Every structure is written in structure tokens, then in C-alpha cells.
Amino acid sequence: MKRILFVDDDPQYQEVIRDLLVLEGYAVDCADNAADGLRLFREGVYDLVISDLMMVSIDGHQFLSLLRKYDEDVKVVILTGSDDEEDELKSFDLHATEYLKKSTSINIILKRLESAMRQSSEKKVEHLYSDYEDLEVDIKKRLVVKEGEEQHLTGKEFALLLFFLKNKNVVLTREEILKTIWRMSDAFGDLRTVDTYVKKLRAKLELSSIVSIRGIGYEWVE
Secondary structure: OOEEEEEOOOHHHHHHHHHHHHHOOOEEEEEOOHHHHHHHHHHOOOOEEEEOOOOOOOOHHHHHHHHHHHOOOOOEEEEEOOOOHHHHHHHHHOOOOEEEEOOOOHHHHHHHHHHHHHHOOOOOOOEEEEOOOOEEEEOOOOEEEEOOEEEOOOHHHHHHHHHHHHOOOOEEEHHHHHHHHHOOOOOOOOHHHHHHHHHHHHHHHOOOOEEEEOOOEEEEOO
């Protein structure tokens, strides 16, 4: 049975999510503050940690940083009511496994948690390469080097590059890219955003490997 540590200072929300996770077959320990959550984490073995972001004394970002000191490979999902893009960017800068808004449907939350836990059994990838483009990415340091020169990308550009490199020779639809990078479906997002960022990424890194698939999306061909 997979074990989850859930830290959230909203008792009603915590109870609802805990009960749903138990129904899904998970063993769940709960804490209503980061200090107690850290104590439980040090005493137990967990497959996943779910943390609220806006907590008193120690917030979700500080909590994530503390967890990393004890286990740098721990899988941490930020589950928050924040709509601030900076909070999301900072979470990924701190290597959060997943970032979900509390307004997300429970079915999607459960699927994302399941996906996050599957990652825990996979070998952690720290570098990605493209021999054709003479490109190297250090994921942990967020460092991109093209033809020996360091390149500077925005958070979304970096995430988009990683998505392509992890899915070489796979046709990716605009809908898939929008859902993965911007955490939204085409019903709420603009698919043209994908085209704009692909164009920026191609130009900034002078890439020829990203091929447009008419009416569908894009493919990194190598």
C-alpha cells in the first residue's frame, strides 16, 4: 500500500481529500502545519508528500526545501488555492514534482497524484541531450548549453524544451502541450499560446529539430 503524507492547515479540505485518498487505497497521515509534517516525515517512510502552499510560520516552499534536506528525491505535490504564477514558478524552481490548484477537479487531482507516484520508481534523470542540436540541459541546475554557450530561457520556455527532449520522435498535440506546460485544457486556454512559445524557443536556440505537424502539433525529430 502506498503511503502519503498530507500537510494542510484547512481541516475541512484536509478531511475531504484524506477520505478520498483512503477510498483509493492509499494509507494517509495528516498534519495541519509544516513542523508536524516534518516530524512525521522524519519518522516514517512515504511514497509521496502533498503540501499546501499558504501555511503560517513555515509555508509550502520552505517546507519543500526542508524535506529536500532529508531526502533530495522525495516526491512533493503542491496543492494550493493560489492563482499567483510566481508561486507556481518558484515551486518548480524548488523541483516540486507536481503543482495543482485546489479548484482542479478531484478526478484530475487523483490522476496527477498517481502519475507523481509512478515517477518515484523511475530513475531520476538529471541531464538531457540532443546530439543533433549540440544541446545539453542540466535539469537540476536549470542550465541550458547550446554549442558550448549558456542560454537563458524563461520558466515556460525551459519547461517546453524539457517536454520535447523527453518525448523525442513523438508527435505532441497542441492540447497535450497546453495541458502539460500551462496546466489547462484547450477549453480554458488558447492553443495559439503553444505556437507562440514554440516559435520563441526555435528562434532563441536556433532549433531545427522541432517540426510542425499540420493540424496536430509538433514533433522533435532526431
